[in-house]
């Protein structure tokens with residue numbers, strides 16, 4: 169198993185550790201938290217023993233472990249990933265890995281120089297259900313005629329925002345908002361399934377904090393458009409769809425995909441059987457570990473290319489909408 173340090177002590181980190189336990193890929197050895205008590209309670213809840221706890225990030229990166237999983241607020245990813253790479257750690261960083269394409273380019277170059285892996289944790293593209301979608305798209309590629317993806321979910325943190333608190337995910341300081349939090353999944357959908365679009369346009373509904381609460385994103389491809397609806401301030405139950413002329417593949421959601429149906433021209437809708445994962449992060453944990461242990465350069469290059477394209481589209485989209493992050497000023 170690959171030794172693992174983590175940054176972040178939230179439910180998503182817990183989910184990732186559980187996925188590494190199930191897949192027997194990474195073994196948790198080190199935890200960084202700003203608070204020792206929080207780190208202790210985190211490892212106790214997971215029933216982990218002999219874990220090294222650090223509240224000093226520089227000291228944490230000097231420790232002897234192989235890979236770091238970074239699940240801090242988006243705006244901290246770049247500096248933490250950079251520091252990790254400079255200390256020769258492999259990096260798995262939560263989506264979106266960076267706030268700007270410039271940051272992504274720096275990390276990519278640095279990872280190459282230090283001969284370490286840099287993975288963006290876009291968990292859903294590794295799940296069996298996504299592989300099934302990719303298979304269907306490849307089979308019907310000649311009829312492919314566009315898509316609509318929807319991922320709009322009322323955030324529990326929006327209540328805190330409205331109450332005048334300042335949750336990280338609704339701040340420009342931490343590169344928050346609907347596009348960077350949920351839109352990233354749907355941009356991955358488009359990039360992995362259809363490739364790089366020719367034109368990107370985002371129309372955002374702004375919150376007073378400067379981030380987008382919701383919005384509509386259009387990705388233009390040579391022969392079709394992909395229309396995307398995202399939001400963190402309301403709930404949508406619209407299904408997502410991929411069009412193949414007369415036939416349509418229905419996805420229950422654009423980011424959190426758990427069910428597929430196929431609809432024909434006569435409105436016959438049939439269930440598309442798909443394998444399910446026990447934990448949505450199993451597949452990515454398995455794939456990252458596999459790439460590292462088998463030194464599968466071709467698969468790694470493909471993931472890096474997806475991440476680079478997605479990060480570029482995210483920046484183009486928010487620039488078109490006029491969303492400015494604090495990270496832009498540091499350019």
Ligand SMILES: NC(=O)c1ccc[n+]([C@@H]2O[C@H](COP(=O)([O-])OP(=O)(O)OC[C@H]3O[C@@H](n4cnc5c(N)ncnc54)[C@H](OP(=O)(O)O)[C@@H]3O)[C@@H](O)[C@H]2O)c1
Pocket residue numbers: 175176177178179180200201202203206207238239240241242244262263264289291336337349
């Ligand atoms: N792949 C998925 O399915 C998925 C799902 C949810 C979230 N995510 C991603 O995971 C990342 C974390 O999201 P989250 O909602 O868990 O974020 P969060 O609650 O704002 O923060 C995550 C962790 O970062 C640390 N942290 C919080 N505020 C900080 C601050 N001001 N300065 C330094 N450290 C701080 C905290 O750890 P300590 O208190 O221990 O220091 C906390 O546990 C994001 O990039 C998000 O996009 C991915």
